[in-house]
Structures are given as C-alpha cells and as structure tokens.
Amino acid sequence: MEAFLMLVSQIFLWVAVIAQTLLIVALARQVGILHERIAPAGALTLHQKVNVGEVASPMTVTTTQGQSMTVGGKREGRSQLLFFASPDCPVCKSLLPVLRSSARAESGWLDVVLAGDGDSAAYKRLARDHGLANVPMVLSEALGRAFGVSKLPYAVLLDEDGRVASLGLINSREHLESLFEAKEHGVASIQDYLARRQKEA
Known part of the structure; x- marks a missing residue:
C-alpha cells in the first residue's frame, strides 16, 4: 500500500x-x-512656444568662454543641438556623459551647445566635472524663453536651415537619440512617426 x-x-x-x-x-x-x-519611447514634447518645422529666429549669444556665437540660422551641413541643463538637476548630471558621447559620435554633422541660466562658476564646474570643457556653454534666460523651456533636461535640435527638427524633455539616452531619429525621418517625434505608420498600415 x-x-x-x-x-x-x-x-x-x-x-x-x-x-x-x-x-x-x-x-x-x-x-x-x-x-x-x-513602441520605442521618444522625447516628451511639452506645450512649447515653437513647433517642429518652424524656423527659429537666430540669436547672437555669448558663451561662458567669452566668445560670440549664433544659435539658429543657416549653417552649411551642420545641425545644432541645444541641451538645456542645470547644475542642481540630478537627471541633467546623469545625462551629461550621454551628451558627451553624442557630441563625439555625431561630430560630423552636429554642433552641441550646453545651455542654461544661472551662476557661471557652477556651470563651468559642471562642464569640467563631466568632460564637456570643449562644448560651448551659453547662459541665457532669453534663449530658454525663446524655445519655451519649462522643465529640465530639455533639448532642441535645429537642422541645417535653422528649422526646429525635433525637441522635447530628455530623461534617457533613448530620448536623446529619438531626436536624431525624428530628424532623420522628417517627423515631429518618434510617436508621430509610429502614428503615421499605423495609419498607413
């Protein structure tokens, strides 16, 4: 049993x-x-003053190194990435190594500009600590207002003609790379691209 x-x-x-x-x-x-x-996650586009496809009004600004530079406007074969950050923003700091590697990897067509507003010494220290001493840095409240930056970290990609190619709130490497993908596909965002594909299917 x-x-x-x-x-x-x-x-x-x-x-x-x-x-x-x-x-x-x-x-x-x-x-x-x-x-x-x-679906892949793209940069979050918030309510902004400028829209994708608009020509950004060129602005002449001064870098923290004392050099004059123009943001926007036509640039032969070069795009500009404006990365808005703050020394007090932990997420911004975590993304600066990503920004550094993107600046190197995309140097053939992309000029990266670190932008913000506040204490120049704190921003210089931030750039030095993260190996961004060679990246132009602009401290201008007017520049942030012009692109409707309300939360950080935020990025705006301007194409060769000075048009806004893509923009949005950046919280990861994937979000930053989605700006490049959106520009390549000629869409406002990765979400917009996927929505178009879904309609076509």
Missing part, C-alpha cells in the same frame, strides 16, 4: 513539474510578444 501511495505521489509531482514548465514557457512567449509590441 505504501509503495502504491509513493507511486501516486511521484506521478502527481511529475505532473505538477510538467505543468509548471509549460506555464513558464507560455509566460516567456507572452513576454517576448509584449516586448515586440512596445
């Missing part, structure tokens, strides 16, 4: 193990399907 009960318990145990294995395989498959369906 004991042998029979042992055999029955072993059978039930193996049935439970096989059922659990099948459930894990089914769950893994569903996770894979969900991962494929999730």
